[in-house]
């Protein structure tokens with residue numbers, strides 16, 4: 001008889017044990033905001049569900065050895081409110097605050113967002129801009145770390161194996177003066193009143209001691225291509241350190257060129273070109289004028 005078996009590990013050790021026998025009919029469940037829809041759509045009535053939400057050991061945000069560690073069982077609501085993230089990984093806290101509605105943020109986890117690997121996922125550009133890694137546990141109990149561009153490789157595609165689960169995220173904690181921000185442009189659903197990204201951007205800059213020159217920048221555009229990508233020309237525009245308006249215009253121009261290249265002349269996506277320009281101006285403003293720099297004191 002077909003049946004859906006439910007497992008609820010309470011420790012990382014138990015999770016590894018559950019993962020040991022995982023196959024193509026095994027599903028990891030976090031907040032369920034994507035998975036439940038997917039299982040309904042596919043008409044899945046049999047298999048194994050491994051529920052990650054009872055794993056209290058994976059519900060944390062902490063700074064350790066110069067890294068911010070976020071456990072896989074941490075909700076977007078907790079990420080959006082965390083003071084340390086707001087200071088050291090502002091773009092991630094801002095992205096988390098813009099995922100769905102409060103109800104979604106109270107249940108959805110970042111691990112599920114990354115594993116779902118949607119081009120519209122809001123956390124992935126922020127994690128890539130922050131040079132984050134995901135800690136991945138396998139059925140043998142081993143943990144390996146992968147950068148976002150090694151993990152998310154296509155629309156709904158990632159390099160996770162069936163016996164693997166994301167257990168945490170690791171973000172290098174900047175010890176220099178830095179700023180970061182996230183912005184998204186999208187269409188509001190009338191039914192749910194949430195904004196799903198039509199295009200989004202995450203940017204991180206490291207400033208010199210005086211807080212004026214940009215030493216390095218990571219700018220990521222999401223939702224324009226199958227996977228979020230580094231906008232290198234836009235990064236260069238920020239680090240060229242031209243005077244104010246020239247730098248702003250060069251930045252926005254570069255962003256638009258990246259998006260034009262990504263959409264390959266598809267008229268359906270032309271509004272992404274205007275969208276990225278609008279986002280470019282507001283992101284620039286938050287990076288250079290309206291945000292206090294965070295970092296080591």
Ligand SMILES: Cc1cc2nc3c(=O)[nH]c(=O)nc-3n(C[C@H](O)[C@H](O)[C@H](O)COP(=O)(O)OP(=O)(O)OC[C@H]3O[C@@H](n4cnc5c(N)ncnc54)[C@H](O)[C@@H]3O)c2cc1C
Nearest residue numbers: 028030031032033034035100109111112113115121122166
């Ligand atoms: C109304 C609505 C609005 C939304 N708005 C947004 C939005 O604005 N921005 C946005 O980015 N997303 C949005 N989403 C999508 C969704 O909420 C996110 O993708 C969510 O973060 C998924 O996390 P979850 O905890 O619910 O994962 P689940 O649904 O439980 O799982 C999602 C996928 O990840 C796998 N998975 C879960 N946990 C792990 C793990 N630890 N390791 C490996 N694989 C795992 C599951 O097997 C499944 O394939 C919205 C969804 C809804 C329903």
